[in-house]
Amino acid sequence: MRKDKNKYSISIEDVSYAARLSRIELESDKMGKFREQLNDILVYIDQLNEVDTEGVAPTSHVLTSMRNVFREDEPGTSLPNEKALANAPAKSGNFFKVPKIIKES
Amino acid sequence: MGSKYETVIGLEVHVQLATRTKIFCGCSTKFGADPNTQVCPVCLGLPGSLPVLNKRAFEYAIKVALALECDIQGTVKFDRKNYYYPDLPKNYQISQFDMPIAYNGRVVLTSGDGERAIGITRAHMEEDAGKLLHDQDPASSFIDLNRTGTPLLEIVSEPDMRSPSEAYEYLKILKQTIKYLDVSDCNMEEGSLRCDANISLRTKGSKALGSKVEIKNLNSFKAVRDALLYEQERQEDLLEEGGAVKQETRLWDENNAVTLSMRSKEEAQDYRYFPEPDLVPFEVGREVVERIRSELPELPSAKKSRFIECYGLDAGDAELLVSERPVACFFEAVLEECDDVRSVLNWIKGEVLKHLKEHQAGLDALKLTPSGLASIITMTASGKISGLAAKEVLKDHLVSGRLPSEIVKEKGLEQVSDTAELDAVAARVIEDNPKSAGDYRSGKKNALSFLIGQVMRETKGKANPKLAGEILSKKLSE
Numbered sequence A: 001m002r003k004d005k006n007k008y009s010i011s012i013e014d015v016s017y018a019a020r021l022s023r024i025e026l027e028s029d030k031m032g033k034f035r036e037q038l039n040d041i042l043v044y045i046d047q048l049n050e051v052d053t054e055g056v057a058p059t060s061h062v063l064t065s066m067r068n069v070f071r072e073d074e075p076g077t078s079l080p081n082e083k084a085l086a087n088a089p090a091k092s093g094n095f096f097k098v099p100k101i102i103k104e105s
Numbered sequence B: 001m002g003s004k005y006e007t008v009i010g011l012e013v014h015v016q017l018a019t020r021t022k023i024f025c026g027c028s029t030k031f032g033a034d035p036n037t038q039v040c041p042v043c044l045g046l047p048g049s050l051p052v053l054n055k056r057a058f059e060y061a062i063k064v065a066l067a068l069e070c071d072i073q074g075t076v077k078f079d080r081k082n083y084y085y086p087d088l089p090k091n092y093q094i095s096q097f098d099m100p101i102a103y104n105g106r107v108v109l110t111s112g113d114g115e116r117a118i119g120i121t122r123a124h125m126e127e128d129a130g131k132l133l134h135d136q137d138p139a140s141s142f143i144d145l146n147r148t149g150t151p152l153l154e155i156v157s158e159p160d161m162r163s164p165s166e167a168y169e170y171l172k173i174l175k176q177t178i179k180y181l182d183v184s185d186c187n188m189e190e191g192s193l194r195c196d197a198n199i200s201l202r203t204k205g206s207k208a209l210g211s212k213v214e215i216k217n218l219n220s221f222k223a224v225r226d227a228l229l230y231e232q233e234r235q236e237d238l239l240e241e242g243g244a245v246k247q248e249t250r251l252w253d254e255n256n257a258v259t260l261s262m263r264s265k266e267e268a269q270d271y272r273y274f275p276e277p278d279l280v281p282f283e284v285g286r287e288v289v290e291r292i293r294s295e296l297p298e299l300p301s302a303k304k305s306r307f308i309e310c311y312g313l314d315a316g317d318a319e320l321l322v323s324e325r326p327v328a329c330f331f332e333a334v335l336e337e338c339d340d341v342r343s344v345l346n347w348i349k350g351e352v353l354k355h356l357k358e359h360q361a362g363l364d365a366l367k368l369t370p371s372g373l374a375s376i377i378t379m380t381a382s383g384k385i386s387g388l389a390a391k392e393v394l395k396d397h398l399v400s401g402r403l404p405s406e407i408v409k410e411k412g413l414e415q416v417s418d419t420a421e422l423d424a425v426a427a428r429v430i431e432d433n434p435k436s437a438g439d440y441r442s443g444k445k446n447a448l449s450f451l452i453g454q455v456m457r458e459t460k461g462k463a464n465p466k467l468a469g470e471i472l473s474k475k476l477s478e
Helices: A012-021 A028-050 B055-067 B164-180 B221-240 B286-294 B300-311 B315-322 B325-335 B341-359 B370-381 B387-400 B404-411 B419-432 B434-441 B447-458 B465-476
Strands: A095-099 B005-016 B079-082 B092-095 B102-109 B116-127 B131-133 B140-144 B151-157 B193-203 B213-218 B248-253 B258-261
Touching (some): A012 A028, B005 B164, B055 B116, B102 B164, B221 B248, B221 B258, B341 B370, B370 B387, B419 B434
Antiparallel strands (some): A095 B140, B079 B092
């Protein structure tokens, strides 16, 4: 791992933003800890930049030779309603039930 | 707009592709099933499940893109669009970010002065979200995930439209074209075609774009036009008062005919797109593209030009006929058995479309056949039945599907064109109506129509009115 720990200066705002995007509630005294850890992760991943990728096409998948995996438009089996709802924290009749989502208007 | 501003509009249209099953799993896409009964581990986003692309959805998407004159991309991949909302069980939507299925198409508008091409930036495939119900319970929202995973094609236009009515026409032609392909119902009221609109104003002559407003919650073509008209005026007023348009998303409130700010958070959406690792890339071979291209039907604009050229129709009539493919096909099928273009056109424009409206159905829902209408027209032309009787025959035929000749026979609608028989009736009518007969003889020529009416009554409407008139006037001049 590189020694240059300050290469990415993740700010407290970045940590709080990432937490909000992930719907994670972070106590303010934890912010510093996560800031440091996220920074470490980026520095670690940055080692990949040492590889010479000149002339290599961007790779989005590891299975580089696999292409065009399709299924035919034929109906398969769906779950019965009670199974579909089996893991739901809350349900009502045939529906999943969640805290009221108010449209922002 | 007669002001110093120019309106700039772009539309994002989502079309549900009418496959039997969902885009990444084998669940049915049939509308109207009990809630949460057309779901499986894949579309519920259960851990360990894997999506597999529906081949038909892929081909339908290519078909639409080709009809919109897009360039189909050689390599196509899917990406995850991350956001949290209860109608999205995986917390990401599988969509296409930087390698969509197609770029660079166009829709040609024809209603203005000459043709105007509206550019299509791109078209990409994605999965639909579930349906939220907010009105079932005061404290909760209910979720039905049957719609989750229905294949969608999103078609993004360039900001090329310059008025709400151009946006309306663009949508109309887009819908018409896609319906010709038989790959979507394109019903805005039922949600199989959805549209968000972007609108901004700029000073005429300016190249830079003004701050744009995105309008959502548009549930009909009319709503699109009305919302854009409202928003155009609102932005103009703001600018005239020296204010600025705030870049934001607004909702169309149909009941009050206004757009309302969504008052969303200041920060922009951050979807953190990244390649969907569960779907390998797709390569679209030239031969596949060419095969699908060869399967494209003649599209409305080409059909319209051909109708004008081949049948001598005017632009309005041609447009009316091609507006729905079944009607256009029906028109040509009737012409195969009856070459009187004018009559066929008038019958379709008049009676046939009237019945379609009354039955609120498409042609395929009625039992009307091309040879049925052809024979009605032929019988009318030869004088076998009157125009009035012809309408009655059509009305019966399109519901019962019986042969028009049978209907004529059974209902006794055949016109009496037998001169001897009409001669006798005419003589009786003249005898029974001496006053009208006298009026006619003394020069009141319109007394004749009364007498013709009497002949029609005597024959229960079966007399050939033209012939009856001839016989009557001949007798009265004797």
